[in-house]
Amino acid sequence: MTLTATVRTMRAADVQSVVAIERAAFTTPWSAQTFGALLGRPRAEMLVLEVPEAGVVGYAIVWCVLDEGELANIAIREDHRGRGLGALLLDQVIAAARARGVRTIVLEVRQSNLRARSMYASRGFGEVGRRRDYYDDPREDALVLRSEI
C-alpha cells in the first residue's frame, strides 16, 4: 500500500483537498486562506501525500527557522489512516526540514491523541513539557514533544 504513495511539495491546487482533510480531522481547523498564505512563505516546508486511487490524502507542515523546526500540522484522511502513511509522511517532512538545516523539531499534541503520540514516539520524539489547557473544543492540555533529527 505505502509503496504507491508519493510525497511532494504542496501547491495552490491542493488546498481544497487539504482543507477537506483538515476540517474532518480537527475541531478548530485552519482555513483555506491560512494554507494559501503559508504557500508563499519561504520558512514553511509544506508537503502532501498522494495515492493513485484517491489523490491527496495527507499533508504536513514544518515551520523552519535556522536549525529549529516546528511541526505545525500533519493529518491523513480518515479512510487512509492506520496503514503507515502518517509515519511515511512524517519521515519525509523531517528529511525535508533536515535538508534545510533543521536539527531539532518540536511539536504540540493533544494528551488524548494516542495514535499521533504513538507515531511520534516511534520516530524518536520525547516529551519535554506540557501546556495546560492549550486546546479548546474540547479543552485539553498539550504535550510538547521534541526530537533531534
Ligand SMILES: CC(C)(COP(=O)(O)OP(=O)(O)OC[C@H]1O[C@@H](n2cnc3c(N)ncnc32)[C@H](O)[C@@H]1OP(=O)(O)O)[C@@H](O)C(=O)NCCC(=O)NCCS
Ligand atoms: C496522527 C495521524 C497523522 C497518523 O497517521 P496514520 O497514517 O494513521 O499513522 P500510521 O498508520 O503511519 O501509524 C503510525 C503509528 O501510529 C500507531 N498507530 C497506528 N494505528 C493506531 C491505532 N489505531 N491506535 C493507536 N496507535 C496507532 C502505530 O504505533 C504506528 O506506528 P508503527 O508504524 O510503528 O506501527 C492520523 O491518525 C491523523 O491524521 N490523525 C488526525 C490528525 C491528527 O491528530 N494529527 C496530529 C496532530 S498533533
